[in-house]
Amino acid sequence: MNKYLLAWMFLQLPVLAHAGTPAATGAVAPLSDAERYAKRCQSQSAHRIAKPQGTMLWGTKRSWDTEKLAPELSSVLVSAALEPLRQADGDVKALKIEGGRLVAVPSAAKSIVGTVLQGTDSAGKPVEVSICGAEPSHEDPGMVWYRIEAWNAVAQEWENPCVALNNVPDPRALAVSSLWDESGASKAVPGRFTFACENGAITKCVRWGYKPWASRDGQPLADLHQACTRMARADYCGNGRSHTHQDTTIDMYDRLGMLTRTHEASAEWDPARASFEAAWGPDGATCLARTRDGRALATVLQECPNRFRTNMAVELGEGDRCTTRRVDVSPGAALLRNHSYGASTGGVSQGEGP
Known part of the structure; x- marks a missing residue:
């Protein structure tokens, strides 16, 4: 009898061990900074279905949790800091905003693509945001469209925080040197700016x-x-x-x-x-x-x-x-x-x- 009991317990060990892994419990193991930054700007396909969001101010998703009903003026990204940078390629030490575009500091730096900034969501929690592309506007040479991704800590992956609509399925963002609070009021905050997504009111009014x-x-x-x-x-x-x-x-x-x-x-x-x-x-x-x-x-x-x-x-x-x-x-x-x-x-x- 003891021999059969020991054999049964031996066979169950892999099952019990698997049950204790993050994948089995539904948790996602956190990544190191190096692992996280290596995953940015990879154009991962969206596998979660976003719920309709009505009219938007920032044009961003309300929450990373697609099962959560979030308030109208909540957002996964409401602002970003010009410095210090979380990650930067080349000689970029900081950013500054000039009109409708971001400029590297020092100015000799060639590109800001790949830079990771420290952002904030509507609850005041930190969220990292990466600049994955920069496209000069055809409408205004002094304005640049940015393709951005923010770190989704729920899914442990980089994701475009901008809400996609049928007419703009791959939305970009503008850099605007003001912040908007939950009442919809704007104010200037030194060292911070807004990534305003293409389908939001902030960007529409600019256009x-x-x-x-x-x-x-x-x-x-x-x-x-x-x-x-x-x-x-x-x-x-x-x-x-x-x-x-x-x-x-x-x-x-x-x-x-x-x-x-x-x-x-x-x-x-x-x-x-x-x-x-x-x-x-x-x-x-x-x-x-x-x-x-x-x-x-x-x-x-x-x-x-x-x-x-x-x-x-x-x-x-x-x-x-x-x-x-x-x-x-x-x-x-x-x-x-x-x-x-x-x-x-x-x-x-x-x-x-x-």
């Missing part, structure tokens, strides 16, 4: 012409860019909450005349089907006529009590008329205005979306 590092007729565009991010996400209260759907069609125009109101119909836009929605400042709407996604205006105003006054008609000109206005800001001070189709219809976005 529409509102470059926060630029000026128009001597007037800085930073506030206009900030107002644009509020408008793109229909963030009426200026608290970071969006009130729109992906690929909702809008028409926007600004007080500087950079973008003007569309009066002629096209395949992308039909002015006859649209109506005035809201006027916008850097901290949200200055006045509203209706909501973009069709929810009751009273429901939205409950998010920011005492901020707006209802039944206060304001004529802004060109047929734009508000029925609800800010208590503390003149509607005429708005930097942007927009028209949209409303909730009952949809279409291809001029640019507004997640």
